[in-house]
Amino acid sequence: MNTREEVAPAVQSILEAAEGRTGGDQPLSVTPRSLPDALAAAETDGRVPLIAEVKPTSPTTDGERTDDPVELAEAMVDGGAAALSVLTEPEHFGGAPETLEAVREAVDVPVLRKDFILREAQLDVVEADVALLIARFVDDLEELLAAARDRGFQVLVEAHTPEEVEAAIDAGATIVGVNNRDLGRLDVDLGTFERVADSIPATARESVTLIAESGITSRDDASRMRAAGADGLLVGSAIMDGDVRTNTERLTDV
């Protein structure tokens, strides 16, 4: 499941940078806050279960947001976010492991480490509640998933196609994200989540927390993803563009 040659130049550059990054010296041991429980609790409270992303910039964003990421994260939680995602990729997204560390200390919701992890040692850079593995870019998903779990991480396996979701579930994933952004062409189509979610057999669907990722900008988009079966929504750009608390409230209010 490694199709790196078919990706957009910006993503190729991201992967080359990721390949060159070293990992930690020794395995971490994490006591995670439960992402599925946080999403379920938001729903019980009458909020849309949202993972809000601290994403200073990206290859598809103009400019960079340089204000304090901890203040941004706190504003997202105040706005009703059930969980956070924090970019730690430095070269293309303006992220840093230290940012995640500071955010996780400041909030009490689960925090996803958003990065391009390719090798086991790269799991050992910073503690987080959830590690991201992108099915398309990982050579041995089952092995890396097990390595992440051994350290205590929950794992969000990201997919873009029905085949990648099947591979994720076969590898033992219980939290699966469907990215509406095609990392081959970088275009975004919310129909991706609808089609891919629809392809998951009912028996497999019951055992998986399903997250709709990328391109969600409005309450209508959020409703659309929820109607298609999303247990949670991952939103970055639409929250980072403007007043973060107001933007989060707009998406979490039912």
Ligand SMILES: O=C(O)c1ccccc1NCC(=O)[C@H](O)[C@H](O)COP(=O)(O)O
């Ligand atoms: O966001 C990008 O421009 C991007 C470019 C290349 C590879 C990955 C990229 N994004 C990763 C993500 O998954 C998003 O940050 C996340 O799903 C939030 O998406 P959005 O709400 O559209 O900012």
